[in-house]
Amino acid sequence: MNSxxxxxxxxxxxxxxxxxxxxxxxxxxxxxxxxxLAGAAGALLRWxxxxxxxxxxxxxxxxxxxxxxxxxxxLGLLVGIVHALPRTPGWVMPTLGTGLxxxxxxxxxVMLAAVDSMRLPTSPELNTPRELIDPALLDTTQMGIxxxxxxxxxxxxxxxxxxxLCSGAAAGGITVGHAIFGCDAPEDEGSKGAKR
Numbered sequence: 285m286n287s288x289x290x291x292x293x294x295x296x297x298x299x300x301x302x303x304x305x306x307x308x309x310x311x312x313x314x315x316x317x318x319x320x321l322a323g324a325a326g327a328l329l330r331w332x333x334x335x336x337x338x339x340x341x342x343x344x345x346x347x348x349x350x351x352x353x354x355x356x357x358x359l360g361l362l363v364g365i366v367h368a369l370p371r372t373p374g375w376v377m378p379t380l381g382t383g384l385x386x387x388x389x390x391x392x393x394v395m396l397a398a399v400d401s402m403r404l405p406t407s408p409e410l411n412t413p414r415e416l417i418d419p420a421l422l423d424t425t426q427m428g429i430x431x432x433x434x435x436x437x438x439x440x441x442x443x444x445x446x447x448x449l450c451s452g453a454a455a456g457g458i459t460v461g462h463a464i465f466g467c468d469a470p471e472d473e474g475s476k477g478a479k480r
Contacts, residue, residue, distance in 0.1 A: 315375055322383030330388050344442070352446060353453045355389030360454035364461015389450070 330351055337347045362381055366372045 318379040319383040323387040326384040326387035356450040357453035357457040360457020364458040368465035
């Protein structure tokens with residue numbers, strides 16, 4: 285009776301050591317399930333916010349922008365907390381970070397919003413593309429506006445602003461997480477010797 289299955293077939297009880305090789309695999313499967321469920325929850329939350337506050341009539345995709353900046357701040361806060369508390373369970377960062385907040389804040393949504401903002405507006409009265417509307421109606425100099433940025437400039441500005449503010453929000457979240465949960469800076473070798 286060398287194998288575990290032979291011992292089990294003979295009616296001998298299984299020990300905890302018998303499951304040891306399968307434990308990491310079981311943990312991985314459980315973690316994958318948690319990440320998938322959290323990812324579905326984050327995606328549904330993002331969709332729900334988009335449905336509650338539709339961006340179709342907006343010149344600037346404020347909902348996507350707010351979701352990404354807020355989610356980046358939350359992700360930074362989570363990283364700060366996990367870093368400050370070394371005993372945080374191993375499932376927290378993959379489940380809440382990658383799963384929930386990763387699906388809540390996505391760069392693909394930023395790109396989609398940017399592309400949507402580049403589309404030519406339509407006239408609500410005629411429901412026709414911009415090119416078919418009388419150019420005199422679109423002349424911004426008659427309205428006293430000296431500069432009207434092209435859709436490409438607006439698109440690039442939106443991407444740059446999104447990247448900068450999301451990065452800043454994440455950095456701020458990390459800082460707040462460290463400040464609230466008291467992350468001590470690691471001491472270097474020189475300062476240890478000076479204290480002795």
